[in-house]
Amino acid sequence: MLQSANLHYDKQINDAVLLGSEPNSIQELFRKQPVERLVAGQSLFFEGDAAKHLFEVVEGTLRIFKIISDGRRVITGFLHAGDIVGVSLKDRYLYSAEAITNTKVRRFSRKAFDNEVAGSPQLRPEVFARLCDEMAAAQDQMVLLSCKSAEERICTFLLRELLRAASDGEVDFVIELPMTRLDIADYLGLTIETVSRSITKLTSKGVLAPVGRHSLRVVKRSALVQLSGGDDELARDGWKLAGCERRPRH
Amino acid sequence: MLQSANLHYDKQINDAVLLGSEPNSIQELFRKQPVERLVAGQSLFFEGDAAKHLFEVVEGTLRIFKIISDGRRVITGFLHAGDIVGVSLKDRYLYSAEAITNTKVRRFSRKAFDNEVAGSPQLRPEVFARLCDEMAAAQDQMVLLSCKSAEERICTFLLRELLRAASDGEVDFVIELPMTRLDIADYLGLTIETVSRSITKLTSKGVLAPVGRHSLRVVKRSALVQLSGGDDELARDGWKLAGCERRPRH
DNA sequence: CGCTCACTTGACGTTGCTCAAACCGAGTGG
DNA sequence: CCACTCGGTTTGAGCAACGTCAAGTGAGCG
Structure with missing residues (x-):
């Protein structure tokens, strides 16, 4: 899969070693990678594929989604410039990714990424923070889908x-x-x-x-x-909510 | 918050250092901690509290949930023996946790945990794996809530x-x-x-x-x-699903 | 110009929510 | 031992939000 028909992706990208300068942010890690272009509608990877790469979105918008057995599609998120996709992955992609608009991404080998992170106490908190944000977003989405x-x-x-x-x-x-x-x-x-x-x-x-x-x-x-039924992601501070009587759903 | 009225928690738990033996699994990290008991209905911590501890569930069942502004409750998961709660947290708890049954937990200081993990190349992949599993579960839940x-x-x-x-x-x-x-x-x-x-x-x-x-x-x-509208968490392998025509929702 | 595709609008049907009452097992006290 | 209460649960009747189906609109493009 991922035939990368018109992807500008031929060179020795996977083995980027970044000699000398220890990068101290994930963005920096990707900065040296060549930019690849995706046209609107083009797939970046598919759910179930071996997760060999991470991607940084440089420009444009992607959708990430799952297709369930009967053909229904669930979009679990949109990705915009600056987002990294694939941090929360083990060996396989949990979802598919497609470009919504014409999009530019940078690619980074998963293995190299793991090495970089393992060797850099600078990077680890950032990776962890991104995972936590991703988790928080997923929970917000669960709240939205549960009862809004x-x-x-x-x-x-x-x-x-x-x-x-x-x-x-x-x-x-x-x-x-x-x-x-x-x-x-x-x-x-x-x-x-x-x-x-x-x-x-x-x-x-x-x-x-x-x-x-x-x-x-x-x-x-x-x-x-x-x-919006305001709960989350605006005021992630004001934890007042005293009375806990349930309100009708709608 | 978390008055710990009848919690067996008085000693120098937070500073567990585990001299000598490098633990090579998270479970092992918790093993030396004293067991605390929660009676059914008792709270372990509240959404928004400073996330000072992680917990291992030794026995029993917990619910983790959010209360949104109008009083509606969303349970984002249940925790059972062997689960660790709090791995995917930054400084504050994203949700509240309550015992459903009488429950035993072990507690571990977040700071000490982070230190242990930072210093142990053994532990890091396990922490990461747990985060990924948590993420995958969240996505499954989003699928469930989206369109089942x-x-x-x-x-x-x-x-x-x-x-x-x-x-x-x-x-x-x-x-x-x-x-x-x-x-x-x-x-x-x-x-x-x-x-x-x-x-x-x-x-x-x-x-x-x-x-x-x-x-x-x-x-x-x-x-x-x-x-069950079978898609996920049973067959995390058979990625066939050729035709992608949408089916009615129900 | 006329196609297509995304979107809008309308009429109708169904799922699941609301409200209400009955049920039942576990305590508790007489 | 039974009556009583009290949660949690089940069941029923009605209703409304949202999905389905279908027709119509409007923008983009060859």
Whole structure:
């Protein structure tokens, strides 16, 4: 698998040794690797394949997903510039990865990576931190999927994207959504129709405003927070919640 | 928090140094620690508390969960004898932990643990492996919550428990379920009523048989597999699934 | 211009949630 | 030994959110 038809990947990439300079961040490790290009829709690797490489996303967006036996697809995450994919892997990929947009990645041999990390007390905490973040994100997603309504899911998703955009320096309240509605639906455990309807409803409420085909403007951020059933990943601090009476689900 | 009212925990536990013998498994690390007892319902730690300790479950069952702002509870996992809780943590607990049954645990200081691991090339792969397993489990749970019907969730859950029991040496097809229906419901993203109805339906189909109050006998394991929407954690090998046409959700 | 593909909108059906009542085993006290 | 209570659980009836099916819209592109 992974025929890498039009991948710029021929050279001695796997054996990068990085003599001399001890890298003290994961990013640095990848910096010397050549950039490979993926066109929109192209696969990077498949669930079940031997996990020989890690990847750093340089530019663009990927989806990672599982296909279950009856053909249903579950998207477990989206990857953006700066993300590393494959840290939490043993010998096989747990999921498939595909480019949503045209994407640039850097590749690093898993074995070399493990060696680098094993030999560097600098790197280990960073790897560990990334694993923890990944775990925290997975738990947030479980919360979302466990007990949030369609609208709450959409709002949570949009807030995450907004937060990410903000941390990337985007100051205006415009969210880029390179993925299709089907991607969003498969990520949030909904259908395209429900996703579409929820977004329509939010725009008609004046919370969102459409900006071109693949972007949304957040008009009322506070309303979005309100409607997201706010628990996680915004206020990872204020642990107040005294009364624990259960509320109806929806 | 964590007043440890009736915890047998007074001595110099945190500073266990383990002179001389380099431990080469995590279990061994905990072996020297005193056993603490929790009565059913007792809390071990709370979401948001400073994560000062890791715990090994020696005996009994714990639930780990989050409470979201409106009081809804999401159980993200159950812990059984042999499990370690807290490996995937940074400075704060991401979830609360409570004993379901009377439970025995061993405690280990996070700082000491990190030191041990940092200094031992033996231990690191094991820690890493546990993290990966945790991650894989989280992904399986996301798949379950994303797109499985109530019955599929129940069947998947029961199969997991069966598998666990089997790996613990239990040969007969009896599953112990120390947790309440509410626990199961909050774990599977359902209500108690739906859990109850699903189990009733499965017993009336002859797939299950009730054994006492808190146990179930699996009469037709194959049917259970069939009905689980089988994708994950049974056959982590057979990656065939050619056709990818989507099937209706339920 | 006319295709396709992503998306939107509408009508309808079903799953699973809500509310409510009955059930049952385990304690507890008379 | 029985009555009583009290959780946890089961069962039933009704309903609403969301999925399904189907038709319509609009943008991109050869």
